[in-house]
Amino acid sequence: MSRSSQDISHFIRLRTAALTYASNSSHIGSVYSCADIVACIYHLHLNTCTREIVSKAPLILLSKGHACLSIYTALEYLGLLENYDLNTYGSNNTVFMSHVSHKVPHIPFSTGSLGHGLGLAVGMSLGMQAKGVPSPIYVVIGDGELQEGSVWEALMYIGAHNVQNIIPIIDYNNQQSFGHVSSTLSLEPILDKFISFGLEPFICNGHSHVELLKALIEADELKAAPPLILAMTTKGYPIDFMLDNHEWHYKSPNLENLKAIEEQLATYYYPNA
Amino acid sequence: MRNQFIRSLIDRQESHQDVFLLVADLGYSLIEPFAELYPDRYLNLGIAEQNMISISAGIASQGFKVFNYSIANFNTFRAAEQLRNDVDYHGLDVTTVSVGGGCAYGHLGYSHHALQDYALMRSLPNMNIYAPADPRSCNICLNSIFDARCPNYLRLHKSNEPCLPALAGTNNYLTIYSNNSECLHLATGFAANYLVTHKKVPYTDDFILMYLWGNQHRQACYQLISQYSVVHVYEDHLLSGGFASWVLEVAAQNECYNIRIKPHAFSDHLVGQSVTEDYAFTHYLEIN
Numbered sequence: 128m129s130r131s132s133q134d135i136s137h138f139i140r141l142r143t144a145a146l147t148y149a150s151n152s153s154h155i156g157s158v159y160s161c162a163d164i165v166a167c168i169y170h171l172h173l174n175t176c177t178r179e180i181v182s183k184a185p186l187i188l189l190s191k192g193h194a195c196l197s198i199y200t201a202l203e204y205l206g207l208l209e210n211y212d213l214n215t216y217g218s219n220n221t222v223f224m225s226h227v228s229h230k231v232p233h234i235p236f237s238t239g240s241l242g243h244g245l246g247l248a249v250g251m252s253l254g255m256q257a258k259g260v261p262s263p264i265y266v267v268i269g270d271g272e273l274q275e276g277s278v279w280e281a282l283m284y285i286g287a288h289n290v291q292n293i294i295p296i297i298d299y300n301n302q303q304s305f306g307h308v309s310s311t312l313s314l315e316p317i318l319d320k321f322i323s324f325g326l327e328p329f330i331c332n333g334h335s336h337v338e339l340l341k342a343l344i345e346a347d348e349l350k351a352a353p354p355l356i357l358a359m360t361t362k363g364y365p366i367d368f369m370l371d372n373h374e375w376h377y378k379s380p381n382l383e384n385l386k387a388i389e390e391q392l393a394t395y396y397y398p399n400a
Numbered sequence: 401m402r403n404q405f406i407r408s409l410i411d412r413q414e415s416h417q418d419v420f421l422l423v424a425d426l427g428y429s430l431i432e433p434f435a436e437l438y439p440d441r442y443l444n445l446g447i448a449e450q451n452m453i454s455i456s457a458g459i460a461s462q463g464f465k466v467f468n469y470s471i472a473n474f475n476t477f478r479a480a481e482q483l484r485n486d487v488d489y490h491g492l493d494v495t496t497v498s499v500g501g502g503c504a505y506g507h508l509g510y511s512h513h514a515l516q517d518y519a520l521m522r523s524l525p526n527m528n529i530y531a532p533a534d535p536r537s538c539n540i541c542l543n544s545i546f547d548a549r550c551p552n553y554l555r556l557h558k559s560n561e562p563c564l565p566a567l568a569g570t571n572n573y574l575t576i577y578s579n580n581s582e583c584l585h586l587a588t589g590f591a592a593n594y595l596v597t598h599k600k601v602p603y604t605d606d607f608i609l610m611y612l613w614g615n616q617h618r619q620a621c622y623q624l625i626s627q628y629s630v631v632h633v634y635e636d637h638l639l640s641g642g643f644a645s646w647v648l649e650v651a652a653q654n655e656c657y658n659i660r661i662k663p664h665a666f667s668d669h670l671v672g673q674s675v676t677e678d679y680a681f682t683h684y685l686e687i688n
Contacts, residue, residue, distance in 0.1 A: 229490060235461060237489060240481055246451045247486060250458015257420075257440065258462060277482075280451035 130173060132336045135201055136166035137396045142200040142213075144388045147379045150217025152225055156363040156375030157194040160333075161267055161298045164358055165189075165197040167339040168265050169205060180205055184233035186251070186262060190244025191269035191298060195227035198234060207233050242275030244268060248293045249281055255292065263347055266295045271303030274312050279324075285353045286325025294346045295355045298333065302362040302373050318357070326355045333358030334365070365395045401556045402430050402499060404535040408542040409467060410434050413441060416546075420459050422468040424452045424475065426499075431469065449474050453482035453496070460492035465546070471505070472498035472514030472555065480520055488524040488551045495545055495552040496521075501531070501589055502636025503670070503680035504558045510672045514555070519641025521553040522614050529614040530554045531589035531643075533596075534561045537574060537611050544571070544612060553614075557590040564596055564609065572620040577607040584625065586610055587634035588643045594681050595634060613646060621650045631661045636681070639665035 139162040147155045165187065172185040184207055189198055196216070203213050211231065215221035222230040226239030236247050248264045255261045272278060285293060299317075301308050308314060321328045329346055331338035339358065346354035362376070363369025366388050380388060393400070410433060413419040421434050425447045435442040445452045449470060456466045468475055475496050476483065487494045498514060505512035521527050530545065530552055532538035538556065545552050566574040576596060583605040587595055592609040594600070601607045606628070613621060625631050625647065633644040644663030651661055670684040 236457075237485070240485055242450075243454055243482065243486055246454025246482070247458040247461075249451070250455035251461055252458070253420075253443070253455065254459040254462025254464055257459075257464065277450040277454070280448040281454070284445060284448070284451060284455075 130170070130205070132163075132166045132170035132340065133396060135169055135204055136162045136336075137392065138204040139166060139197050139200045140392055141389065142203065143196040144380055144385055144392075146196060146200070146213070146216045148382070148385045149214075151379045152217045153377050153379060154193045154196070154225070155378075155380060156302075156369050156372065157191065157269075158197045159364050159366065159369065160300045160302075160360045160362045161191070161194050162197050163334045163336060163339060164267060164296055164298060164360075165201055167336055167343060169201050171340065171343055180207065186235055186264045188236055188238070188244040188248050188264065188266045189227045190238055190241065190266055191272055192226035192238030194267070195223075195225060198227055199223055199231065202231070202233055241269065241272040242277035245278055245281035245285070245293070245295060248295075249284055249290055252290055252292050261292045264293050266293060268295055268297050269303075270297055270299045270301060270314060271308050271311075273297070273314050273317070282321070282324045282326065289325070289353055291350070291353070293353065294343065297355065297357050298360050299357050300360040300362040300371075302371065302376070304373065304376065306373055321355050321357075325352060327352040328355045328357050330357045330359065333360035366391050401532060401535055401538045401561055402559050404538045405497065405542065405554070405556060406430055406434055408539055410437060412465070412542075412546050413438055418463070418465050420464050420466045422452050422456055422466065424449045424468070424470045426470050426474070449478040450482050453479040453494075454486050456494045456496075457482070457486035457490060457492050460487075460494045461490070464493070465549075466492075466494045467497055468494065469497045469499070471500050471512060472517050473511065476517045476520055476553075483521075484524055488526045491526050492551060493549040495554055497554045497556060499556045499558060501555040501557050502591070502666070503675065503677045504590070506676045506680075507674050509674055513670075515638045515666060515670065516641065517553075517555065518635070518637045518643055519645075522641070522646060524551070525615050526551050527614055528552045528612060528616060530612055532556070532611050533587070533590055533592035533609050534563045536563050536566065537609060540569065540574070541611055555589055557593070561590065561593050562597060564593060566609065570620070572612045572617055573608050573610040573624065575606070575608050577601070577603060577605065579604055579606055581605040582628060583630040583632070584608060584628040585632045585634065586625070586647065588613065589636060591634045591636045591685075594636070595687075598681075600687050610643075613643065618650050618653065621647060622654045622656070625651060625659060625661070626654070626656060629659060631659055632664060633661060634664045634685075634687075635666075636685070637665055638668060638670075639663055
C-alpha cells in the first residue's frame, strides 16, 4: 500500500469526518488545521521501502489535545492500533477520549488543558539525554495556546539551555474560541518573541507537504539553536464552509455536511480524477 | 528534616543512579551537596513552578525517580494542574517535596503558610501523602518513596526538629506511646513533634504519628482507628480537606459510628496572621 504524506492526511480528514459525524463530537476544524502537520511527521518516520513505521511511532505530544483525532486516525491508518477499535470514539468507557489520551498506544502523554506539552517534552528530552538515547520529540501547539504562560516558561528554558531534540510546531491558524487570535489577544510580533527567547523559527505553509517536510528535516538537523516551526494554517482546511470559521471548533457535521466534505476531499486530493 | 532529605537523596543516587533533583530557585544552602556531587542530575529551573512539574513528569516518563523541591504553596497550588494532569493522572514516579509545612515560615506571612496543601494533594487519586515529624520519620518516608514507583507528596517542616521517641512502626505509622488505651491521639506531620515536645498528649493514652496517608491508604486508617473508642486527630493545616477531614471520611465510609472522632486543626482565623509557629500552635490549634 502506498503511504505518502498526502495519503495519511487524506485518511485523517476522511476518518475524522466520519467519526465526528457518528459520535456527534466537536473539533473537526482543529483536526483539519493540523492534519498535514501530523501526516508529515508520521511520513518522515516511515521506512521508505516498506512504507511502514521504522521501529516505533514518532513521539508526538499533541499539546492542542482536542485535535486528538489527527493522531488516533493516523495511528489507525498505519496499523498501530492493533486490538483497539477507533469506532468506539465518543462512546462510554472508550480509551479514545475526545482529548488525546495516553491510554492509547504510542501516545506518550494525555493533554487537553492547554500549555502542558512543551514542559513535558523538555522533561522527556532531559531524561532521554541522561539515558543516552535521544530521539526527536514533536510538540504540536495551537496559536491560541501561546497565550498560556506555561508555554513561555518552557520556551525560556529551551532557549536558555539549547535543549535538543524538541521540535515545536505552531499550528498558526489565527483562530480561538471566540474568533481570531489577533483580535482576542494578539501574539504579534510573534517571530520577534521566539527569536528573543533564543529559538530559530522556520516558517512554512502548514498545508504544503513539500514545505512542511523540508522544515521538519531542517529543524531536526539544526544544532546551533533550538528550532521552532511556525506552520501557517487555516482552520477547517480545505473544506470551503469550514475555512477560518471558529464555529467548526464546536460543530459536528450532519449527513449533508459529511457528504459535502467527502466530495470536496475527493476533489482536493484527486483533482484530475 | 531538610538535611535528612538531602542526605538520603545523595545516598540513593550513589547506590542507584536513578535520581533527578529539580528546584525552582529555592533550597539555598541545602541542596548544594547534591548539586556538586551530581551536577547532571540537578536542575534549577528558575522561578517557574508549572514548568518544573511538567518537566518532572517528562523526566519520570523516561524511568527516573524525580524529586522537585520548593516552598509548600509554590510547587503545589501554583502548579496544581500540572500535578493533577501530568504527574498524578499518569501515575509517574515524581515526589513533590515541600518545605515549610503548616506555619513553619511564621512571620513570612500567608503566602508562605502551607495551610491547604493537604487538601489539594489528597484530592489526587494516586498521590501518597508523606508527612514526617522528625528526621527519623523523614528517613523512613524516603526509604518508602525509594521502594515504590508512584506519585508522592513529601511535606517537610524546616530544620532542627527534635527526634521523637518512636517505638514501632508499620508501613503507614509510628507508635510514639502505647498504653493499650481506648483513646488514640493521631497526628500527622510536624504537629506530632509539637505535641510531644510540649507534652500535650497524656502519657496514659496511645499516641501515633501517621506519616503516610492518602486515597490509597484508607484501609490502613480504618484498621487503626477501629481499635479505639476515642480518636483525637491533629494537624498543622486548616480543617477543610485536611488530615482530620480524611480520617472523618474514612470513619464515615466504614460506618464507624461508635468511634468519637475529635479533629484538632488550625482555625480559619489563622489565615493572614503574622505569628510565630509556636504562637500559631498555642492560639489557633484547639488541643484540649
